[in-house]
Amino acid sequence: xxxxxxxxxxxxxxxxxxxxxxxxxxxxxxxxxxxxxxxxxxxxxxxxxxxxxxxxxxxxxxxxxxxxxxxxxxxxxxxxxxxxxxxxxxxxxxxxxxxxxxxxxxxxxxxxxxxxxxxxxxxxxxxxxxxxxxxxxxxxxxxxxxxxxxxxxxxxxxxxxxxxxxxxxxxxxxxxxxxxxxxxxxxxxxxxxxxxxxxxxxxxxxxxxxxxxxxxxxxxxxxxxxxxxxxxxxxxxxxxxxxxxxxxxxxxxxxxxxxxxxxxxxxxxxxxxxxxxxxxxxxxxxxxxxxxxxxxxxxxxxxxxxxxxxxxxxxxxxxxxxxxxxxxxxxxxxxxxxxxxxxxxxxxxxxxxxxxxxxxxxxxxxxxxxxxxxxxxxxxxxxxxxxxxxxxxxxxxxxxxxxxxxxxxxxxxx
Numbered sequence: 001x002x003x004x005x006x007x008x009x010x011x012x013x014x015x016x017x018x019x020x021x022x023x024x025x026x027x028x029x030x031x032x033x034x035x036x037x038x039x040x041x042x043x044x045x046x047x048x049x050x051x052x053x054x055x056x057x058x059x060x061x062x063x064x065x066x067x068x069x070x071x072x073x074x075x076x077x078x079x080x081x082x083x084x085x086x087x088x089x090x091x092x093x094x095x096x097x098x099x100x101x102x103x104x105x106x107x108x109x110x111x112x113x114x115x116x117x118x119x120x121x122x123x124x125x126x127x128x129x130x131x132x133x134x135x136x137x138x139x140x141x142x143x144x145x146x147x148x149x150x151x152x153x154x155x156x157x158x159x160x161x162x163x164x165x166x167x168x169x170x171x172x173x174x175x176x177x178x179x180x181x182x183x184x185x186x187x188x189x190x191x192x193x194x195x196x197x198x199x200x201x202x203x204x205x206x207x208x209x210x211x212x213x214x215x216x217x218x219x220x221x222x223x224x225x226x227x228x229x230x231x232x233x234x235x236x237x238x239x240x241x242x243x244x245x246x247x248x249x250x251x252x253x254x255x256x257x258x259x260x261x262x263x264x265x266x267x268x269x270x271x272x273x274x275x276x277x278x279x280x281x282x283x284x285x286x287x288x289x290x291x292x293x294x295x296x297x298x299x300x301x302x303x304x305x306x307x308x309x310x311x312x313x314x315x316x317x318x319x320x321x322x323x324x325x326x327x328x329x330x331x332x333x334x335x336x337x338x339x340x341x342x343x344x345x346x347x348x349x350x351x352x353x354x355x356x357x358x359x360x361x362x363x364x365x366x367x368x369x370x371x372x373x374x375x376x377x378x379x380x381x382x383x384x385x386x387x388x389x390x391x392x393x394x395x396x397x398x399x400x401x402x403x404x405x406x407x408x409x410x411x412x413x414x
Contacts, residue, residue: 008260008268013281014225015310015339020284021224022300023066024292024336030069037074038084038097040067045222045235046094048297049087051186052319054331054348055386059095061295064385065336071385080182083198087180087188088173090236091302101197102204103211107237108176115174119167129168134177134192142181142191145169212238216246224280225261225273230306247272264312286339291374293333293345293382301334313341313362314403325407329358337374343367347379347391354383354391363402 009017019025023043030036040063041047050058060072075095079085085095088104089111096104119126129148136148145166169190172178179196182189194202206214219234220226226234232243250256250272257275260268274280294301296317301307308314315334318326329346336342342365346358356379361367367375379391 006258006260006270007273007278009225009262009277009281011262011264011266011310012339013278014261016284016286017224017277017281018310019287019300019339021222024300025285025287030067032069034074034078034082034084037063037067037070038078041078041085041095042097043222044299045218046090046096048090048092048094048299048302050092050295050297052331055293055333055354055382056349057186058295058297060385061293061333062298065292065294065298068381076182079180083196086197091233092297098198098201101201102206103214103235103237105176105205106208106211108174112171112175115171119171126164126167126171129164130172133165133168133172137178137190137192142189144184144187144189212242212246216243216250219243220256220272220274225259225271225277227271230303231272233303261310263309265309269309287336289338289374291342291371291378292336293347293378294336296331296333298334300336307341311341315344327404327407328360332358335359335375337371342371347382349386349388352389354379354386354388355394356391356397357394358397358399360399360404361401365401367398 016025023040031039044062047059047062052058055061056064056072059075060070063075064070079087079095084098086098086101087093087095089107090096116127133148137143148165148169169178173180173188173190177193178190179193180188181191181196215235215238216231219231223230223234228244228247229240231247232238232240238246247256251258255274256272257277259271259273259277261271263269296315301315304315313334317331318328319330323330328344331348332344332346334341334344341362343359343361345356345360347354347356349355359367359375365371376391383389383391
């Protein structure tokens with residue numbers, strides 16, 4: 001018996017649907033104010049936070065790439081005053097809508113077991129500080145980890161030489177007993193989770209099956225098409241085996257279907273999707289033709305292999321690579337134009353200016369008059385966004401198209 005043909009998306013249709021699901025297509029008029037910003041974050045599912053701010057921090061860059069009116073000051077009230085967001089981990093530390101909190105309980109339980117062993121291996125006995133930390137915060141209110149360190153808890157200055165109190169605070173946060181209520185600079189301030197998370201979310205306890213179904217449906221909605229492994233990796237709240245079983249059951253029930261996605265190289269890749277993916281791709285609006293600088297931690301890029309399959313764009317961040325071994329630079333931003341990643345740019349904020357030190361076009365991409373105008377418009381926008389007076393090009397900024405040669409020593413970066 002002949003197997004029925006699977007729906008197949010061309011690479012162009014797959015990119016259009018992918019970018020639309022990641023809120024990088026023309027969204028139409030912006031919904032103003034906090035409601036519009038929360039709508040965007042719910043659509044993305046979460047926004048990764050990161051401390052590096054060569055131009056601006058990753059969470060602000062992610063939102064600014066999708067919302068022209070966004071400014072960094074707009075985000076904190078949603079976390080600190082409205083409690084519409086909470087901070088925890090997906091694949092990394094992220095800001096997450098508070099209504100999703102109940103579905104993080106399995107993550108709390110998993111982290112509780114995993115971190116207890118890991119922290120004990122390199123920090124010794126930290127569990128004796130749990131009651132002290134919780135009592136301090138219960139009596140005195142929100143605090144940073146350093147506020148609870150005793151005189152006998154001196155730091156050595158090494159990267160992972162946390163004190164027992166610092167270790168206890170991080171453990172209690174990761175296991176769901178504490179929650180981030182605000183930040184001072186980029187330092188987290190913690191309170192009891194029941195005083196931070198709105199009661200209607202804190203008091204809800206969905207069963208495991210409900211959480212698995214919620215997580216898998218939400219991931220497939222936001223990815224458009226995905227393998228079971230990609231579904232599991234989206235939130236990292238369900239195990240790969242749970243996502244695989246969900247896909248098998250939903251496929252048997254006819255709720256999802258297998259599809260073929262054409263990669264940038266032209267080869268097909270099998271994935272799961274909701275029925276009607278052809279119509280969904282056709283209905284997705286095309287992304288705008290303007291140039292946009294994306295954060296290295298942008299949701300569209302955080303699965304590096306998936307982005308490379310779709311766009312033929314190989315990207316690794318090199319912040320942990322010694323300078324002589326870097327191919328590109330410490331913190332280089334991919335450039336999105338329409339549905340193509342056309343290059344990468346090394347820029348930073350310095351003394352009131354946005355300085356561009358290097359731009360590498362992708363192979364076959366020329367920066368002629370039209371593209372240069374689009375680049376200058378994006379740099380002017382980024383300069384205003386970062387609080388700079390102007391954007392300037394340093395000598396030798398435009399590099400030859402294509403990739404530079406590999407450095408002599410092998411690099412390992414994420």
